[in-house]
Amino acid sequence: MKTITVDLGARTYPILIEAGLLARAADHLAPLARGRMMAIVTDENLAPHLATLQGALTAAGVESEAIVLTPGEGSKSWATLEALCDRLLDLGIERGDHVIALGGGVIGDLVGFACAILKRGCKFVQIPTSLLAQVDSSVGGKTAINTRAGKNLIGAFHQPAMVLIDPAVLDTLPARELRAGYAEVVKYGLIDDFAFFEWCEANGAALLAGDLALREHAIAHAVAAKARIVAADEHETNGTRALLNLGHTFGHALEAETGFSQALIHGEGVAAGCALAFGFSAAQGLCAGQDAARVAAHWHSVGLPDGLASARIDASGATLVEHMRHDKKMAAGTLPFLLARGIGQTYLDKTVDLGDVERFLDAQPR
Template sequence: MITVPVALGDRSYDVRIEAGLLNRAADQLAPFARRRPFVIVTDANVAPHAERLAAQLPGSEVITLPAGEASKSWGHLERLTDRLLELGIERNDHVIALGGGVIGDLVGFATAILKRGCNFIQIPTTLLAQVDSSVGGKTAINSAAGKNLIGAFHQPRVVLIDPDLLDTLPARETAAGYAEVVKYGLIDDIAFFEWCESNGAALLAGDGDARAHAIAHSVAAKARIVAEDERETTGKRALLNLGHTFGHALEAETGFSDRLLHGEGVAAGMALAFAFSARQGLCPEEDAARVAAHLAAVGLPHDLASAGISASGARLVEHMLHDKKMDAGTLPFLLARGIGQTYLDKTVDLKEVAAFLDERPR
């Protein structure tokens, strides 16, 4: 087992990574057990895994939600919290989030507000959740105005990652999660990006060693950044948003639907961030081209055309105005001086962003 600590004082916890871990989850969960049974929240796609987990936890209750981004809504939040209250959840109980980023976000936010804060445990089942969203305590639901605009920082008590769960994940979902793996190399670790260029195809083909290395490296990178800037107050954690400002605008244009998965939006967003940086003379053109080429090589969107976006630059910028990072009318952007040299820029002119997007091939 690989154990990665997330050092946050009295909110510290471990991320434990091991193939086959779900089959031994009861041992890992024993320290968090109380006299009351666990409640497991999952979605329809992950229900068979929830049954395997419930069989190890006598008396446990399984709440199954619809799969997909639409579950991160006020309606499903209300239904989930009402059901948890019906089950008599207490503050010191532990609700288990078994699923991808949608389930982790929804359960995390529900437990953050239920009785002013209950405990939860993350067992992520997608690559995206395993390398990114299950670690760090960001929880949220979507609103009509945009993605993840209603939420709270609420850290889990432990994160249990079983790479074998990826065996049942559709190839498209795995590729979407891989975008978040690449992100860690683009932020500040060119050696890891080079590793991705050499090993990304093997990872996506199911190579166990490549998968385990990518997950452990990504989790350690995120844990380090979160420990330095838990609530995104110094700007360090903001680096984790690379590709998200562009990406969320693309997702909004598709109605946050399966037309463009979150990781696919992030992939296109990262390529756009590097292309815009190159257009501004900040980043070498060859670095921007290299990023786009790698994303294209693994089948991920790398521009507006491959993301299926035909909207004007002005319309996409309008989506960006609802970004939760807006500060005093200014939207910070994650730009790059090169691969592994991402930085936060608070001086970007949105008119230039719109013009840049209008120039991109459709």
């Protein structure tokens, strides 16, 4: 088992990574139960994993109650949040109890936010079941729901007590979801780890094809990278954690254009967004055009969108920039962008002219 620690003083917590961990999760959850029932929040697609987890808890003498939600981004809503909080209150959840979030990023974000506000804060455990959640959203304490104005605009920083990652559960993940999660893996190489990007170029196809050892390595490497960044800038105040948003400003605009629908899921938006961020950087003379081409080529090689055309976005630059204006990172009319001086050389730029972005987007093939 690999153990990675997110060092946050009194809120420090472990991330445990091991194939088959779900079936042994009770070893780590039973001490948190304090002899009380544990609530598990999951979605309808995860019935086999729920059965495994509940079976393990029952065998350990821990009673559990499942709250099963509708899959998809639509559940990250005010209505679902209200219903979930009411159900947790009906179950008598106390501040000292640990609610279990069993699922992908939607479940993790929603449950984390519910626990942030329930009785002014109760505890929760992340058991992510998608690659995207395992390497990104389950770590770091960002929780949120979506609103009409945009994605993740209502939320809170609320760290989990523990994260349990079982790479073997990815065997049941649809290929499209696996590829989307892989975009967040590669992102860590693009940010500040050129050697890891090279590793992804060499191993990404095999990882996606099912190589468990490669998956474990990639997950552990990505989680360790995120843990370091979160420990250095938990609430995104000094600019370090903002690096994790590489590809997201462009990507969220593309997602918004699709109405945050299945037409372009989050990881696909991140891949296209990273390609656009590098393309824009090259257009501004910040990095070599061959770097931007190399990033786009890797996305293409694994079946991820590498720009507007492959993301099936035909909106104008003005329309996409208008989506960006609703970004939660907007400050005093300025939107910071993650740009690059090369692969593994990402930096935060607060001087970008949105007119330049609009013109760049208008020039992209559709």
